[in-house]
Amino acid sequence: DVVTNVREAVRCVGELKAENPLLQLAILPESFNAPYGVEHFAKYAERVPDGQTCRALSQLARQLGIYIIGGSIIERDGNRLYNTCTVWSPTGQLIGKHRKIHLFTMSIEAANGGGVQFDEAAVLTAGDDVTVVEIGQHKVGLGVCHDKRFEELARIYRSMGCSMLVYPSAFCICQGPMHWELLQRARATDNQLFVVTCSPARNNMSGYVAYGHSMIVDPWARVQREAGEGPELIVEQIDFDLVDEVRRQIPINKQRRTDVYTRAQKQ
Numbered sequence: 309d310v311v312t313n314v315r316e317a318v319r320c321v322g323e324l325k326a327e328n329p330l331l332q333l334a335i336l337p338e339s340f341n342a343p344y345g346v347e348h349f350a351k352y353a354e355r356v357p358d359g360q361t362c363r364a365l366s367q368l369a370r371q372l373g374i375y376i377i378g379g380s381i382i383e384r385d386g387n388r389l390y391n392t393c394t395v396w397s398p399t400g401q402l403i404g405k406h407r408k409i410h411l412f413t414m415s416i417e418a419a420n421g422g423g424v425q426f427d428e429a430a431v432l433t434a435g436d437d438v439t440v441v442e443i444g445q446h447k448v449g450l451g452v453c454h455d456k457r458f459e460e461l462a463r464i465y466r467s468m469g470c471s472m473l474v475y476p477s478a479f480c481i482c483q484g485p486m487h488w489e490l491l492q493r494a495r496a497t498d499n500q501l502f503v504v505t506c507s508p509a510r511n512n513m514s515g516y517v518a519y520g521h522s523m524i525v526d527p528w529a530r531v532q533r534e535a536g537e538g539p540e541l542i543v544e545q546i547d548f549d550l551v552d553e554v555r556r557q558i559p560i561n562k563q564r565r566t567d568v569y570t571r572a573q574k575q
């Protein structure tokens with residue numbers, strides 16, 4: 309129920325801001341307004357930025373005077389559907405729109421014969437652009453869920469000057485225990501920046517059971533904050549000085565042997 313889901317998101321962010329007056333940025337999960345499932349996408353798709361979910365996010369950002377990275381919704385543009393993350397400024401302007409670049413197509417086999425089949429590519433179109441937004445003084449690179457598995461994207465964001473990556477996500481419970489934290493900490497280690505994910509809470513009655521465990525990882529790849537499986541709001545103060553600190557102490561970016569890599573690729 310989109311109206312109920314959006315109302316709940318608005319209530320949660322409002323509560324977070326009331327309890328944390330210094331809050332500057334709120335982040336929501338992938339597909340936060342509707343069920344996450346290929347069979348549901350067309351039914352729940354909305355236009356960006358004039359659909360009901362975008363209007364609510366814009367209004368919320370303006371009322372609270374904060375940035376909002378609005379998880380993702382299924383966007384309808386002409387005949388095409390995208391899995392799209394929208395970003396709102398404290399004045400309610402749309403300042404970024406990231407269409408999931410790497411669609412989630414997977415067939416996971418489970419020992420008990422169960423498993424998960426998912427094929428976003430059957431109904432969605434992949435985005436073709438990287439997306440960097442300015443949150444205050446800081447550049448933030450965006451991805452949606454599966455985008456987190458691709459280190460090339462994260463590397464590009466670092467080279468574009470990002471100090472934080474945000475991935476609204478919904479890993480399934482089969483992959484979550486193995487890959488969720490690992491990928492997030494890997495992206496943070498490789499690129500020496502903050503990596504933040506936001507997941508739907510786990511609902512065992514749902515057709516697609518999300519892993520939960522929204523997480524904030526710092527540039528040392530330490531987990532600063534982690535949610536559990538259930539509905540939960542986590543809040544953290546981000547010390548962006550850590551980014552320069554880590555990059556100064558372990559200057560991997562200056563130590564890259566691009567000459568060797570380029571030669572090897574030609575072989």
Ligand SMILES: NC(=O)CC(=O)C(=O)O
Nearest residue numbers: 412453454478479480483
């Ligand atoms: N929802 C996703 O895009 C991805 C996912 O669950 C995975 O990569 O695993």
